Amino acid sequence: MEVDKDGMWVEVERGVWMPDLAAIVLARLRQNKPITTNYDTAELGKVLVRQLEEPRNGPTGSLRLSSAGKCQRALAYDYHHYKPNGFVPDESSPIVFAVGDIIEMLMVAALHDATDHINTITISNTGLAQERVCLEIPLSDDRTAKVAGHPDGTMQLPLYRGDLGEFAMVDAILEIKSMSDYGFKRFRQNGLSPEDLYNYQTQAYQMAKTQMTGKEYNWTYVLALGKNVTVKDGIVREDGSWAKASPIVGHWVKGDAIVKDQIVTRLREVIESQSPEEIAKPFKPSTAKATKGQLRFPCDWCSHWKTCWPSAYEEPSSSGFYQKSTKIKLFVGE
Ligand code: SF4
Secondary structure (H helix, E strand, O other): OOOOOOOOEEEEEOOEEEEOHHHHHHHHHHOOOOOOOOOOOHHHHHHHHHHHHOOOOOOOOOOEHHHOOOOHHHHHHHHOOOOOOOOOOOOHHHHHHHHHHHHHHHHHHHHHHHHOOOOOOEEEOOHHHOOOEEEEEEOOOOOEEEEEEOOOEEEEEEEEEOOOOEEEEEEEEEEEEEEOHHHHHHHHHHOOOOOOHHHHHHHHHHHHHHHHHOOOEEEEEEEEEEOOOOOOOEEEOOOOOEEEOOOEEEEEEEOOHHHHHHHHHHHHHHHHOOOHHHOOOOOOOOOOOOOOOEEOOOHHHOOOHHHHOOOEEEEEEEEOOOOOEEEEEEEEOO
């Protein structure tokens, strides 16, 4: 095994290199050739139809690892069986989710096809074979609660330590995301920030897999597609040079002990609460002159905003000059 530092490896921290899975997927997407991996194409159809069958609002009373970073009060509304009373998904939701699922399946197929013949990289539990993982949360009275989740995949692959000149095999999580323009640009430049919801999600999966297997899961590869990136998009670097913008970007995310502790504390506090009102609202209406009273993300996408902010109301608001857009915004009354 050799580390080609200009190609399919990326430096994840000083002197430490891991496979660059985005580069591997992009290289496979540039090739048009028959797929050689043993891939079940019928899965694609099942994934599409699933969006017509699944209930829009999942069951109340449960917590999920994918929501580990969600507003803690919103988690408590879910956990205490409050009926959704706020943002309501519409007919576009199954289409948006189906497109996201298909993107994930295509990236998974490309990743498998490009790596299945490499005996040092093993990618498992992808697509419809995703694994259900559980994180045990210790409670104050010595009981434990279990919170479940479904990582997009698990992996075993090499890590190279340049200072020692040594390879080690590591266990890791795979996450695949379709990102909006704003989120993708931030991700492309800086990866996930500690407070990013995806960071909470993937740190929770790392903890669950470590607990379940006794092996150390301390790395996640987040592979992202920018939904709005076109073939004509470019980026200008700080030094003035420019390049074509890649529609697919990935970052290795290392385990973060602080975030992992926060996840356990947040979930335990929700499980041990008697009511959502025990948990203070972490968000406030804007006080800026132009947006006074406005409640932004995540409140305007929260399925409990009418319960949480009884005086809040929606109204359309237009912005932009050359390309005007009108969005429904959320405000809190006097
Ligand atoms: S409306 Fe905002 S503060 Fe209230 S539960 Fe939802 S996200 Fe949290």
